[in-house]
Amino acid sequence: MNKKIALVSLLVCAAASSVQAEERSMLVLDASGSMWGQVDGKPKIDIARDALKTLVAAWPEGRSVGLVAYGHRHKDDCADIETLLPAGAVDAAKMGAIVDGLTPKGKTPLSAAVKHAAEALKYTEEKATVVLISDGVETCNLDPCALGTELEKLGVDFTAHVIGFDVNKVEDQKGLRCLAENTGGKFISAANAGELKTALEQTAQAPEPEPAPPPETKPEPPVLPKATLTITPAEVIKGAEITINVESAEDITGGGHAHLELFKVGKNVAAEHQYVYEDKKAGGYKPATLRVPSVAGDFTVKLLTRDKKHVLAEAPLKVIEAEVKLLAPAQAAPGSKVEVKLDAPLGLKGEVRLYPQNGTKQVGIEYVREDAIENYKSMKFTLPEVAGAYVFKFEAKPDKKVMAELPIQVGGAQP
Structure with missing residues (x-):
């Protein structure tokens, strides 16, 4: 899959949850020197410019969006962060002209840039969403994990979605992933077609409901298969692994697979995802494993149908701070x-x-x-x-x- 198309798709998915609600959003663009690196023979900054233009061109009217960039004015300057467009009604032409004028030069103060964007949105007073697009790790000695915890604690309803563009190493993804998870947001890696597909499935939001049909033609609700979930252990320390057993005497996979998704209570974006497959040798369904996020709290594991339109079963999970x-x-x-x-x-x-x-x-x-x-x-x-x-x-x-x-x-x- 073309990396430009992948990044555009990921941007749209990451922004979807913010534009469905009446909150303001801020896009934070990495314009550090590393964005001159190439993907499929094209500079990453050019791919990011095109992706942003495509995103704002489809942005719904009446929904506020702004733009912050970093690393575009000076070398070796961790304070090189600038609000290029305050959050307001979308002006696709103006934003396109601004991103076309960015010249990558400096460092990657991504944590300070996200905080800058959150403060610009008055995140302690109003619902706010930040979408960060970065191709690298924090280079200005701030801790993205600690920042995510701070923003989640102080914000009225703050969420940060993080897109790691061409960030392939697990160690390099760690801080980006933690920043997103600690605010209830989603980390998405734009690396290859397989990972892109999984990321889109995890981030996709339910479509707007269809208008109710006339009472005389109202369809009967679907008859869903019955299933139960057993989580082992049901209380686990943060960062640990759980095993989920699915039991059902009926077909829950639709001839393919079902989905298990982990949600923090009060959030509508899944923190983790796993597939459920039939165990054709032993019968029933294969146990699934999930590693819980590095944040404590109450979570819910949901079993979803193949099309993700229906919840077949759910079970609570408590992630705790525990002495190790x-x-x-x-x-x-x-x-x-x-x-x-x-x-x-x-x-x-x-x-x-x-x-x-x-x-x-x-x-x-x-x-x-x-x-x-x-x-x-x-x-x-x-x-x-x-x-x-x-x-x-x-x-x-x-x-x-x-x-x-x-x-x-x-x-x-x-x-």
């Missing part, structure tokens, strides 16, 4: 074996690694495995022969986030 810690001796002899335990609720996956204090090269690793009695099995480490200060770290999958640390002194303390 490692248990091990504070001191042990060089070359000896020690037992290390992960003390945390079920649902986490990853590894416990041993590092020299202030070092980055591991000297030991054990994999975390669940246990029916103590949640997680004990791990045995053989300590280094070299005395000194070391530290155990639990690194959770899939992003190797360090969720717990524990120091250990090998041999006597250094003078």
Whole structure:
């Protein structure tokens, strides 16, 4: 699929939820130096310009929209953020002329730019939506995750949708994804046709309802198959993985697949998505797994029909802040074996690694495995022969986030 078409489609989908409600929206465009990079032989800034023009050309009349850009005036300037068009009635020609005049030059202060746009929309007083288009990571030492939490806390009804354009590495997507999730918005990666299709399915909004037919021709409601959902565990710490079992004696896939979507209570945009398929060998339906967002709160898992028009079943899920810690001796002899335990609720996956204090090269690793009695099995480490200060770290999958640390002194303390 052509990357320009993909980006246009993603922009329309990300903006859809904002234009359906009576709130103001602000587009934030990355005009940093990296936008001179090419995709399919064309500079990314040119693809972004065309995408924005297509978006605003179809923007509904009477709905407010504005434009913020960053990195377009100076090099190495984290304050290079400018409101190019205040939120107001759309003027497609004017916005097109403005984006055509942008020349990528500088850094990527994406967090400050999103906050700038939110403040321009008076997000603490009114409903507001920001759509960020960026091809890279934050380069100005701000934390997108922390910003998302702040905006969600202070905003009346604030949402940030983030489009990662040509951001292919999982590590580079991390901050962009977190910013969106922490405000109840959607992170969408414009990378390839397969990912684009999935992103569009997750972000697509229900169509406007058809006018009610005359009473005498009102169709009978569809007879939907009955189904139940079982979530394991039903209460999970943020960032952990859950398993969802679907039970039904009827066909819920329509000969293809059904959908599982995770919603934060009070939000209408899915935070995560997974497909449901028949288990043709064992019968029934294959269990599905989802990794919950890195934000605590009450969520709902919904089972949707193949066309996503009907909810077949739903189940509550609580994502909690929970203490995650490692248990091990504070001191042990060089070359000896020690037992290390992960003390945390079920649902986490990853590894416990041993590092020299202030070092980055591991000297030991054990994999975390669940246990029916103590949640997680004990791990045995053989300590280094070299005395000194070391530290155990639990690194959770899939992003190797360090969720717990524990120091250990090998041999006597250094003078």
